[in-house]
Amino acid sequence: xxxxxxxxxxxxxxxxxxxxxxxxxxxxxxxxxxxxxxxxxxxxxxxxxxxxxxxxxxxxxxxxxxxxxxxxxxxxxxxxxxxxxxxxxxxxx
Numbered sequence: 001x002x003x004x005x006x007x008x009x010x011x012x013x014x015x016x017x018x019x020x021x022x023x024x025x026x027x028x029x030x031x032x033x034x035x036x037x038x039x040x041x042x043x044x045x046x047x048x049x050x051x052x053x054x055x056x057x058x059x060x061x062x063x064x065x066x067x068x069x070x071x072x073x074x075x076x077x078x079x080x081x082x083x084x085x086x087x088x089x090x091x092x093x
Contacts, residue, residue, distance in 0.1 A: 007054060007070060011077055015047045018084045025092060035091050039084055046080055 022036045022043075029036075050073065059069045 011050055014081045015043050018043050032091050039087055
């Protein structure tokens, strides 16, 4: 992650991938709408929360501590997206 701008782009791209995959599953698996809607809503809430946290960092200092803060946000993003795809895999089985 080189900048806040790229972090936001990565956030939007990954969340959109999860939501798009959920929508494809909704089309192909008519009986699993509630579980898929729950994942979509969870990801939308997560995106809003992350955008707020990116724009309003908890660390007021510049330098290494701010970089570490954004690095932990990026790691949290990857973990959440992986969890969402794991849930999708369990639903599609």
